[in-house]
Amino acid sequence: QSLVPKRSCAFEVRPSWYHRYSAAGLVMGSKQLCKKTQCCVGIYQVIDYQLKVNTLACNVVKKTCLEETCDVQLPLKSQFISCICRTDMCNRNISLISEPERPPKPRMYAAGTNFKAALVVVVVVVILFVSVFIIIGIKWRSKEKTNTGIQSEDVQHMCSCQIKAPENQITDIELQEVLGRGQFATVYQGNYGRSVVAVKVYPANWKHRYFKEKEVYELPLMKHERITEFLGTGRKADDGSLLIVLQYAEYGSLHSFLCKHTSSWMLSMKLCQTLSEGLSYLHSDLSSNDMHKPAVAHGDLSSSNVLVRADGTCVLCDFESSTILRSCSGHQLWQDHFTNMQGHPQFCTLNYMSPEILESSVDLRSSSFRLQGDIYALGLILWEIWMRCFDLFKGGDVPQHLLPYELELEANVTLERLIFHVSEMNRRPSVPENWGPALKELLTDCWDQDTDARLTAPCVLGRLMSL
Numbered sequence: 001q002s003l004v005p006k007r008s009c010a011f012e013v014r015p016s017w018y019h020r021y022s023a024a025g026l027v028m029g030s031k032q033l034c035k036k037t038q039c040c041v042g043i044y045q046v047i048d049y050q051l052k053v054n055t056l057a058c059n060v061v062k063k064t065c066l067e068e069t070c071d072v073q074l075p076l077k078s079q080f081i082s083c084i085c086r087t088d089m090c091n092r093n094i095s096l097i098s099e100p101e102r103p104p105k106p107r108m109y110a111a112g113t114n115f116k117a118a119l120v121v122v123v124v125v126v127i128l129f130v131s132v133f134i135i136i137g138i139k140w141r142s143k144e145k146t147n148t149g150i151q152s153e154d155v156q157h158m159c160s161c162q163i164k165a166p167e168n169q170i171t172d173i174e175l176q177e178v179l180g181r182g183q184f185a186t187v188y189q190g191n192y193g194r195s196v197v198a199v200k201v202y203p204a205n206w207k208h209r210y211f212k213e214k215e216v217y218e219l220p221l222m223k224h225e226r227i228t229e230f231l232g233t234g235r236k237a238d239d240g241s242l243l244i245v246l247q248y249a250e251y252g253s254l255h256s257f258l259c260k261h262t263s264s265w266m267l268s269m270k271l272c273q274t275l276s277e278g279l280s281y282l283h284s285d286l287s288s289n290d291m292h293k294p295a296v297a298h299g300d301l302s303s304s305n306v307l308v309r310a311d312g313t314c315v316l317c318d319f320e321s322s323t324i325l326r327s328c329s330g331h332q333l334w335q336d337h338f339t340n341m342q343g344h345p346q347f348c349t350l351n352y353m354s355p356e357i358l359e360s361s362v363d364l365r366s367s368s369f370r371l372q373g374d375i376y377a378l379g380l381i382l383w384e385i386w387m388r389c390f391d392l393f394k395g396g397d398v399p400q401h402l403l404p405y406e407l408e409l410e411a412n413v414t415l416e417r418l419i420f421h422v423s424e425m426n427r428r429p430s431v432p433e434n435w436g437p438a439l440k441e442l443l444t445d446c447w448d449q450d451t452d453a454r455l456t457a458p459c460v461l462g463r464l465m466s467l
């Protein structure tokens, strides 16, 4: 018998989701006694700054909950917000945090409150003292190093991920036809010397996007055969647009490749493996020859952000939404590139957004959810590739290429419909029966609702190799 005390959560779900949430524990009217979790979940919809209950129940996804109460930020516009908390009925008592100031949480004052307040003051004072000592210590040590011949710039460079490759300024480039247009930039085919290149042109008013992408390409050890090669940067003389010059991928995006071509099992596997190799490398944190490449989460992985080269290999591109998971001198410095107030990536392709990011139910300080979000998207892209493999549709027609969920939710999927379908109903693209258990299992292990159950990129690669 389990020794874990049971958690009581407020219970209120729509009839169509009753089955899923009621399976998480005994329901008694508007209360639920959780079976396997210590966490309650609360999902609310914000309509005209008013909160409307969407789902209150025991948390069915295996996740740790650190917060005792359900504190959420009020989003600017109509959106879903959610919290996971760990005290009895905490999902019913939601407290709003309005930016930029966090109002004091409503508390039940009881005996001992004064003592607690005094304790907090003591702890704060101690922390302040310790911080001052640490700062003095660091200053003293860096002074000592300067005295012993190490310059202050060297001290900065000891944090190896700050070392940048020397910048290659490209001037003599000729732009030709448009290869693709994104939300911020236009990608042209171009000539650079005698090579054909791709040139991503950012209007001057999107320079912050340009700098984000450039920063990722310029990380040490980013040169890899599965990542689009970065050749340099430039600026257009006439209007000041900013240029990122890249290796040209002959087949363009994987999305356009799949729209135009079906493929054999061997070619499909080559696409899948090289894509997983690229992601595995991007996610890796590695050091070599005094250089350090931090792990990078792509943040907007989709078949439009994977390119196909003439030899049928995939390379990753478009790092505007990426997060560099820096770890210098033992400190974790997350370079948070993409979240708005609710943690929804602002400019990502909706269809590939994982359930936890759709629901905003993840801890934004955690790096792992960003990597796990990429794995969810990877699963969807593997499915897209196999859906165009004629060897997997023997004796039948290969379906036209569709984006994930395009069949179920039509072309212009909205955030609300996607949350309902992917997160609430836990639906995924359908996998044909004749594909067999190994492919199905691999996809399921990539797009699992439970983020911790998802594979890592090297594991996906290992599974693909064993197929």
Ligand SMILES: Nc1ncnc2c1ncn2[C@@H]1O[C@H](COP(=O)(O)OP(=O)(O)OP(=O)(O)O)[C@@H](O)[C@H]1O
Pocket: 179, 180, 181, 182, 183, 184, 185, 186, 187, 198, 200, 228, 246, 247, 248, 249, 250, 252, 253, 256, 304, 305, 307, 317, 318, 320
């Ligand atoms: N190196 C390349 N070689 C060939 N085609 C490319 C290359 N880079 C980009 N493209 C084409 O341009 C399209 C847009 O590229 P990219 O995703 O980098 O631009 P973006 O403005 O960041 O778009 P998004 O709106 O997806 O963020 C790609 O989908 C692809 O079709």
